[in-house]
Amino acid sequence: MPETLDEWLDSAPRVDTDVENIGRSYRQSLLDLAALRFRPVPEIKASLPAAGLPWFMALFGRDSLITAYQALPFHSELAAGTLATLADLQATASDDFRDADPGKIPHELRFGELTALGEFPHSPYYGSHDATPLFLILLDEYERWTADTELVGRLEPAARAALAWIEGAGDPDGDGYLEYQTRSPKGLVSQGWKDSWDAIAFADGRLAEPPIATCELQGYAYDARRRTARLAREVWGDTTLADQLERDALDLRQRFNRDFWLADRGYFALALDGDKQPVDSLSSNIGHLLWSGIVDHEHARATAEALMGPAMWSGWGIRTMGSTCAAYNPIGYHTGTVWPHDTAICAEGLRAYGFHRESKTVVLALLKSAAAFDYRLPEVFAGFSREATAIPVEYPTPCRPQAWAAGAPLLGLRTLLCLDPDGEELHCETVSLEGGGRLGVRGIHYRGRRIDVV
DSSP states (O other), X not given: OOSOHHHHHHHSOEEEESOHHHHHHHHHHXXXXXXXXXXXXXXXXXXXXXXBTTTBOSEEHHHHHHHHHHHTTTOTHHHHHHHHHHHHTOOOSOBGGGTBOTTOOOSEEOOOHHHHTTSSOOSSBOOOSSXXXXXXXXXXXXXXXXXXXXXXXXXXXXXXXXXXXXXXXXXXXXXXSOXXXXXXXXXXXXXXXXXXXXXXXXXTSOBOOSSBEEHHHHHHHHHHHHHHHHHHHHTSOOHHHHHHHHHHHXXXXXXXXXXXXXXXXXXXXXXXXXXXOEEOOOBTHHHHHHHHTOSXXXXXXXXXXXXXXXXXXXXXXXXXXXXXSTTOOTTSTTTTOBOHHHHHHHHHHHHHTTOHHHHHHHHHHHHHHHGGGTTOOOSOBOOOOHHHHSSOOBOSSOOSSBHHHHHHHHHHHHHHHTOEEETTEEEOOOOOOGGGOOEEEEEEEETTEEEEEO
C-alpha cells in the first residue's frame, strides 16, 4: 500500500469528542478502510476500497465510489484511486454477456476460474446502472474538496463518455429516464444498489417487471448533470456543454416530480416498471432523492416525514422497505433491513433540505447502534424496531468489515457538522449533542490545507 497503517492513521483528521460512540466508531472506520484497501490489478498503482469481507473482497464500482465519497474529508486519496481505476476499466464496446456499453462504469471485477473460462461475465461485469452517474458525482465532489484539476482534466474523456452513456444506452427507450434490463444469461435482474432479485416490488408484494427505472437512478442522473456542468464551465472551459447539462437537469427534475410523485401516498414511487407504472412501495430510495437534490421543495417535507415515520424508521436506522409493504421482511436483504450506508445517505439528504433535527437523530442513533457491533458497523442489520428488541439484531451473513458501512460514520460526521465545500471556503455549523457532548474534527483535508472544525 502507498501508506502503512500507522501513516494512514496519522494522516487522518483527529476527532475530538467525549461521546464514546462517535470516537470509537470513527477510529474503527479508519482501521477497516485501511484493511480493505487493495489494488485490483498489478498495473494499477493506486489503492481503492474493496467492497467487503468475506463475500466481496473485489472491486465493485458502486461500492468504491460511495465509500470514496464518504471518506473525502478524511482520506481523499481513496477517491483519486477509485476514479482513476474505474476510468481505466470503463467499457469501450457493447457486450451483451457482460451488460457492457461504451462509457459504462464497471460493476464488479473478479479473477476466478469460471470468469477466466468465460462462464461468468465478471471480467469485468457492467451490470449496475448507478455506477456511471456516481462516477461523475464523485469526480465533481473530489475536485471541490481537493482542487485537483489535473486529475479532473485527465479524466475529462472518461467523464464525457459517461455522459454519453447516460444520454444514450443508459436510457434504451429514450424516455429521459435511466432504466435497466439485463441482456446477459448470467446478469443481475436488479441493477440499482438494491440488486437482489426481489428488491423491486409493489406495495402488494408483486415483483416489478423490467425494464425498470428506479427513482434514485433519476436523482443520480440529475445530480451528475449539474455537477458535470460545473466541471465543464470551471475546469474544462466548455460553457456550451455546461449550459446544455443545466437545461437537461432542470427538465429531468420537472418531469421526475410529475411522474414519480404518488400524491395519494405522500411519497415518491420506488420505480417505474416496464409498462411505466409506478411501483408504489415505500422505500429508503426516497432518501437518496433528497441527497441528489432532485426533490421539489413542495415534496421535501412529506419525503422527510415518510422516512422518519414508523414504517421506515426503526429507531436504529432507516429500513430499506417500509413495514407496511407486503414484501417487508426485517431480515430481507433489501426488503426491510437497515443498511448503515443507506441510512447515512438519507441523513445527509435530510440535512441538505434543512431537516437538521431529523438528520441528527438518524446519525446519532446509527452511531449508537455501532456499540452493539463492537463499533464496527456491519454491511446490514435487521429492521426490527428499537422498542421491540432494545438492541440492534444481527443479520445472519453480513460482510464485516464492509467498505460503505465503514464509511457511514464518516459521512455521519460530515452531516453532524454540516460540512459543505464552497470554493476556497469550507462551511460548517455548530452542533449540540445529547447531554452537551463535545465534537470537533481537527485537520480536515481541504484544497491543500488542513482545517479545524470545533
